[in-house]
Amino acid sequence: MDIKQKVIQKFNEQLGSTLKNLEGIYDFEEHLKAEKDEIEKSLSMASTTTPSKVKAVIENVECVNFEVEQLQEICLDLNKMIKETFNENDKNLELQEVVDKISQLDKSLSYLYFIRYVENISHEIEVSLLSGDDQSMITLYTTLTNISCQLQTSVCHHLVNYVHETLHFWYNIIKKKLSKEYNDLLKILKWPFCGTNATSSSTSLPETMTRFKILIEYLFHLQLPDETIKPVVTSVLLTDFAPISLPITFLVRPLRQRFVYHFTGAKLTNRQDKPEWFFTQILTWIKDHVQWVQKNVQPVADSIGFGHLDVKAEFMRALVQLAVEKLHSELPMVQYDDTLFAHLVDEALGFERELRETLLYPHTQPATIFVLTQAHIFVKWINMEKKYATEKMDAILSSNTAWERLNPDIDDMKVTECADAFLTLLTTISDRYKHLPQPGHRLQFLELQLELIDDWRVRLLQLLHENYEDPLTSLMPHILNTLHYVATVLEEWGVTVHFLQLHFFKKQFEAVENATDKGNDVKENIGEIEGTVFDEAVVLLRRLEKELINEISDSVALDVKAKSRAYRTDKWFAMQSSKEVASLSMTPSGCPMFQELATRLHILHNVLALPLFNQAWKNLAAQFDQFLFEEVVLVNHFNNGGAEQLQYDILRNLFPLFGLYINKPESYFPLIKEACILLNILMGSAILLEEALNNDDKNVSAEILADVGVYKMSAKLALKVIGTRTDIIHI
Known part of the structure; x- marks a missing residue:
């Protein structure tokens, strides 16, 4: 059925579904015949070649069959060998159990030998101890110590404990x-x-010192491994103190006993209001003994391989620990009495400073500062500093001599007692906190100093308002000098190492806080910092200083101008020329004004610091230059005599007044100086100049004015000045 369907499908594909294609059936028949002939032909050829191909296939099958039989034999042999090996392995396992048992017994024997070895060392130590052979005893103890150190990583915990207990x-x-x-x-x-032994340090017998140094050597070797030391700490604060070697511990013991005797309990020497007694006692003991310790103990340590120990620092640290313990016990009792607390802090800071700077106690070693920086103590400390600093500032400003000068004869800065005392207050605070190891603690004190500076500035402002009268006779000049000196010193302090470090730490903290608030990472270039910690404070002080300078300058200018009415309204248009009088002299109407100016300049020079005076006279010169130009020159008319008289007043009276204090005062009066030039040039030159200036070319006008010595004045102003001349008819 399948073949029939295939034939029908083949015909349908060839002939299609239309009757017109039936004619192609003949061609299809011929195609099928040709295909049939090809198949018959190939079969006839295959009949001759097939026997050889079949033979080759048969041979290949036989070869494969032979290989399979060989592989079967190999598999049987391997199976046999595996069974034999398993049998041998069973015997090996039995043997391994025996070997493991032997190994365990061997370890147990070694364990027992080790215990026996330790017991032998212990026995030998006992023999040496009874016979008085200290050298052998210490040598054996050192051996036992080395064994203990080697066992630190052992898993035999009972053995480790046994050796530790034996060693202890x-x-x-x-x-x-x-x-x-x-x-x-x-x-x-x-x-x-x-006491009575104070002079005995250099009278020792050689035999005694020899035996003493031998004992020091023994005691250095008599040390417990660090892992077995469990220090007894009475306070968390004392964890910062490293253990002291035995020779130094025994040296300090009698001093500790004396300290406890004198400074605990109901002894008369144990007074809360006299902490300097126990601090001074510690410092005295260090000074009296440290050189002897350095001379007699350090060489022994160096000779036996303990050169890494600084016995001088250890001795000092052991005594400092006494002071720390005492300070720690005193603080809870005095922290509610401001006077006692302040005194105790002062003495603790003085003790620290003496240790570090005079006795050269290493900065890596702990002392009294870290006791004061406990959170609750530090808050009390900094609040107390603020309270006493505020009270001191009140006392400074209310003193009867607050505004007197320290060196009235030689000081151009005119430093007042007020300024010096305030800076001393800030310096004292800096000295008290500069040894604090933590930047955060130092920054809190810095903020206190900046707050005091701002408070001090506000108080000076209040004093100004309370004493407001004539600026030159009030407190204003003294306050100005004080402001200027303090601002100058703060600028100098800002570039010192101490305050530059604090500025760096402050910027770091601020950057970290900003980054934390914004959820960003802190930038790596945080170290690129400019300015100083006092920049903001100095800006406020300088701003107030400038305001007061302007106020004083304006006040003087008003006083001088008040004397100028007669001078301003004088008859400049009808004055005699130099040819008509024997010699020129100052205009009579100007005497009161110039006299007032001279007096005021002299007072300014006497009451203001030199830098402030320089600012004041410059302000005054600028105002007076503008005033004379606008109120005398531009509102009057001048004949030749009037022009000459004005020039004489300016060159021979005004400039010399300022010339007492500066060189080339004329450079500070450009308007009135050039106005005098324009008023006194020859009439013909003035007419030509006026015609030329009426030209709109600014560059040409500037060149023409420069030719007659006028450089600052504009062409417009120059025309106005020329216009005041009565000898020129203006069209």
């Missing part, structure tokens, strides 16, 4: 023995060198 056992016994002999030697050496 002999440590305590040897320490007790050596400490007794060590203390006996210290008594012979009359240690410590206090």
Whole structure:
């Protein structure tokens, strides 16, 4: 059925569905015949080649069959070998169990040998201890210490504990023995060198010192491994103090006993209002003993491989720890009494400063500062600083001599007691906090200083309003001098290392806060910082200073102008010329004005600091130049005599008044100087100049004016000045 369908499908594909294609059936018949012939031909050819192909296939099948049989034999052999190997492995497992047991027994034996070794060392230490052989005893103890150190990473915890306990056992016994002999030697050496023993440091017998140094060597070796030391700490603050070596501990012990005796309990020397007593005692002990310790203990440490220890620093640290313990115990009792608390803080800071700067106590070692920087103590401290600084500032400003000069004869800055005292107050605060290790703590004190500076500026403003009268006779000049000096000093302080570091830390904190608020990362170029911490404060001080300078200058200018009415309204158009009088002299109407100017300049020079006076006379010169030009020159008319008289008043009277204080005063009066030139040039030159200036070319006008010595005045103003001349007819 399938073949029939295939034939029908083949015919349908060839002939299609139209009857017109039936003619192609003949062609299709021929095609099928040709296909049939090809198939028959290929079958006839296959009949001759098939036997050889079949033979090749048969041979290939036989070869494959042979290989399969060989592989089967190999598999059987492998299976047999695997079974034999499994049998042998079972025997090996039994043997491995025996080997493991032997290994375990060997380790156990080694464990027992190790315990026996430790016991032998312990026995030898006991023998050496009983026989008095200290050298062997210390050598054996050092061996035991090395063993303990090597066992730190061992998983045999019981063995580690056993060795540690053994080490501690002999440590305590040897320490007790050596400490007794060590203390006996210290008594012979009359240690410590206090009271009646103060002069005994250089009178020791050689034999005693030799034995003393041997004991120091033994005690240095008598150390527990760091991992086994569990220091007894009575306060969290004391965790910053590293353990002290035994020789130094025994040296400090009698001093500690004396300290506890004198500065605890109901002793008369233990007074809350006298903390300087125990601080001074510690400093005295350090000064009296540290050189002896350095001379006799440090060489021993260096010779036995303990050169990394600084025995001088250790000795000082042990005594400083006494002061820290005492300070820590005193603070809770005095923190509610401002006077006692302030005094205690002062003495603690003085103690720290003496330690660091005079006794060269290393900055890496802890002292009293970190006790004061505990959160609750530090808040109390900085509030107390603010309170006392405010009270001190009140006292400074209310003093009867606050505005007197410190050096009235030689000081161009005219420094007042008020300015000096205020800067001393700021310096004192800086000295008190500059040793604080944390930048954050120092920045809080800096903010206090900046707040005090601003408060001080406001108080000066209040004083100005309370004493407002004639500026030159009021407090204004003294306040001006004070402002100027303080601002100048603050600018100098701002570029010192101390305040530059604080400025850097301040900008860092601000950058971190801004970045945190915005959720951004802190930029890496945060170190590129300009300015100083006092920039804002100095800007406010300079602004107030400028306002007061302008006020004083305006006041003087008004006083001078008040004397000028007669001069301004004088008959400039009808004055005699130089040819008509024997010699020119100052215009009579100008005497009161110039006299007032001279008096006021003299007062300004006497009451103001030199930089301030320079600002004041420049302001005054600018105002007076403008005033004479506008109120005398432009509103009057001048004949030849009037022009000559004005020029004489300016050149021979005005300029010399300012010439007492400056060189070339004429450069500060450009308008009136050039007006005198224009008023006194020859009439013909003046007419030509007027005609030329009426030209609109500005460049030409400037050149023409420069030819007659006029450089600052514009052509328009020059025409107005020429227009005041009565000898020229103006059209």
